Amino acid sequence: MPLESVFPKRRRRARRLLAAAALLLGCAALTWRWQATEQPTLAGAAAAAQPAPAADLPPANPGATASTAAAAPLPASAALDTSDVPAAHATASEAAKARHATLLAAIEQQWCSHYAEADAQYMQALAQSHPFDPKDPHGPALSRRAEATRALPTQQARMAVRNRIQDRWIAQLDQAGDAASLAIAAVLAQEAFHLDWAQRQARLAAAQQQALSTTDALVAAIWASGAIHCQGEVDCREGARRRWQAVEPANLAAWVPNRLDPPKDASWPWEAIAQAQYSRSATAAVQSRLLAMLPSAAPGLEQEVALGLIEGISGIRRDSIGRFQLLQSCRAAKTAESSRAACLHAAHLIWNEPHPSMLDRLQLLDLAEALGAQDEPVWAARGTAMKQELSPAMARSIFEVEFGQDVQRYPGCRGHAARQARLRQLVEGGLLRVLQHAAASADASPP
Numbered sequence: 001m002p003l004e005s006v007f008p009k010r011r012r013r014a015r016r017l018l019a020a021a022a023l024l025l026g027c028a029a030l031t032w033r034w035q036a037t038e039q040p041t042l043a044g045a046a047a048a049a050q051p052a053p054a055a056d057l058p059p060a061n062p063g064a065t066a067s068t069a070a071a072a073p074l075p076a077s078a079a080l081d082t083s084d085v086p087a088a089h090a091t092a093s094e095a096a097k098a099r100h101a102t103l104l105a106a107i108e109q110q111w112c113s114h115y116a117e118a119d120a121q122y123m124q125a126l127a128q129s130h131p132f133d134p135k136d137p138h139g140p141a142l143s144r145r146a147e148a149t150r151a152l153p154t155q156q157a158r159m160a161v162r163n164r165i166q167d168r169w170i171a172q173l174d175q176a177g178d179a180a181s182l183a184i185a186a187v188l189a190q191e192a193f194h195l196d197w198a199q200r201q202a203r204l205a206a207a208q209q210q211a212l213s214t215t216d217a218l219v220a221a222i223w224a225s226g227a228i229h230c231q232g233e234v235d236c237r238e239g240a241r242r243r244w245q246a247v248e249p250a251n252l253a254a255w256v257p258n259r260l261d262p263p264k265d266a267s268w269p270w271e272a273i274a275q276a277q278y279s280r281s282a283t284a285a286v287q288s289r290l291l292a293m294l295p296s297a298a299p300g301l302e303q304e305v306a307l308g309l310i311e312g313i314s315g316i317r318r319d320s321i322g323r324f325q326l327l328q329s330c331r332a333a334k335t336a337e338s339s340r341a342a343c344l345h346a347a348h349l350i351w352n353e354p355h356p357s358m359l360d361r362l363q364l365l366d367l368a369e370a371l372g373a374q375d376e377p378v379w380a381a382r383g384t385a386m387k388q389e390l391s392p393a394m395a396r397s398i399f400e401v402e403f404g405q406d407v408q409r410y411p412g413c414r415g416h417a418a419r420q421a422r423l424r425q426l427v428e429g430g431l432l433r434v435l436q437h438a439a440a441s442a443d444a445s446p447p
Contacts, residue, residue: 107157111301112413119154120412161305166192169293179216183207184286187227187313205231212239217251220244221282225258227313245272252276252349258322268329274342279353287313288427294420299413307419311407320360323350327363331370340371351382355430358394359402361386394439401435409438 107115130145149155166188173185186207189200208231211223222228223240230236244254255272290310295302330343347364350356365386368379400406410418425433 103153104157104160107154108161108301111157111304112299115154115157116301116304116412119152119158122152122154123149157301158305161301162309163192163194165295165302165306165309166194169290172293179210179214180218180285181289183211183216183219183222184289187222187286188309190228201231204228208234208236211236212243214243215247217244217248217254218282218285220247221253222286224254225282227282227286249275250277252279252346253281253322256322256326256346268326268339270339270342273346274338276346276349279346279349281355283313284355284427284430287423291420291423291427299416303416304413307416307423310423311404311419320357323360324363327367330367343367344371344373348378353430355426356432357402357430358390358398358432358435361432391439394435397435397438401438402431406434406438 126145126148130141130148133139133141170185170188170192173181173188186204189195189203192200207228208223211219212234214220220240220243223236224244226237228236241254241257244251248254249272252273255269255276287310290313294306294310297303326343326346330339330346347367350360351364361382365374365379365383368374368376368383373379374383397406407419407422409415410422422434422437425437
């Protein structure tokens with residue numbers, strides 16, 4: 001697809017709408033957490049549409065998966081509170097817990113052969129019976145859907161595996177003991193709700209204190225990204241960002257706030273931006289570290305949950321917000337020669353960062369045109385190269401890849417290897433590498 005068809009030279013309104021759409025999609029992607037399941041079918045799932053107790057849930061497809069129910073019937077799933085009950089009742093409760101643990105172990109063991117498909121069908125049925133209402137995002141339908149989801153033994157098995165992986169990774173990172181490892185452990189601990197609350201809060205408070213005085217740029221970058229919520233009344237994000245700027249002033253990313261309330265045009269640190277030497281975010285480093293700890297087991301529930309945890313780290317990739325705001329400010333500041341020079345310098349650094357994005361590069365070309373630099377040799381060459389690279393398959397996939405929705409191409413256990421390969425492409429060459437691979441695969445696929 002020619003570049004002009006994506007960014008017509010004289011249709012600036014279309015470009016602005018595309019940029020705004022990119023920001024909105026980027027904001028949505030910040031809170032996205034992948035929970036990979038197989039693409040469901042509707043056969044037999046209607047019986048799960050109402051939030052019934054787990055013991056009453058039928059097999060996903062009664063006619064086709066009777067062996068699933070025979071292998072591990074779905075008993076009542078809620079763990080019993082054994083406090084302040086007679087000894088006989090406590091003994092019965094312990095027996096029920098043991099049976100439930102046995103069930104969850106059986107679900108994990110037979111995930112790929114039986115339960116992944118059943119779980120996908122139940123989840124689709126619940127989504128249809130309790131649809132999300134954007135006008136009432138916290139309404140009762142969503143609460144009922146969440147309650148019914150938690151009652152599913154397959155989801156309880158998923159959560160048990162998630163807890164186990166979080167515990168294992170946190171322990172490994174704690175054992176490593178370096179500042180970056182402890183910061184990544186804090187990212188994991190923040191959402192490890194099965195941990196003791198007081199211990200979890202103490203860990204996060206200690207990690208926050210470390211971030212505000214760290215000499216490790218990665219630690220400061222993680223906290224400045226907003227990947228971890230601040231403890232107490234401290235504005236840890238801005239404190240960590242100031243620390244990041246002091247530790248790594250040459251990194252453009254340290255000078256570009258990634259929040260929805262950008263500084264005024266005159267408040268941008270144009271001098272620091274002009275002196276930056278490279279642009280690099282923390283996301284790839286965090287994902288690379290966790291990818292090295294990925295279980296080497298065969299496809300199954302553990303690998304599926306672990307992949308989802310690593311893919312969810314993309315939530316700290318908030319750079320797109322700050323970059324969008326910087327580019328918008330650059331357009332407004334184009335009459336000031338010092339700001340214009342700083343903007344073109346920043347655009348050059350973002351273009352050459354080690355984990356580039358096609359969407360960023362398209363916006364950078366648009367900015368070069370807005371600043372009247374499109375005919376300068378470096379930008380003219382980049383524009384020509386982009387016209388040659390932006391194939392129809394790449395243009396069709398750009399938004400899907402940019403915001404992680406292409407993961408849905410790899411459903412179930414059969415997609416684990418492809419998802420792992422995608423993560424490696426991401427940490428090695430950024431979203432541009434992923435997009436190039438997706439476009440090449442699409443071109444190679446039969447029509």
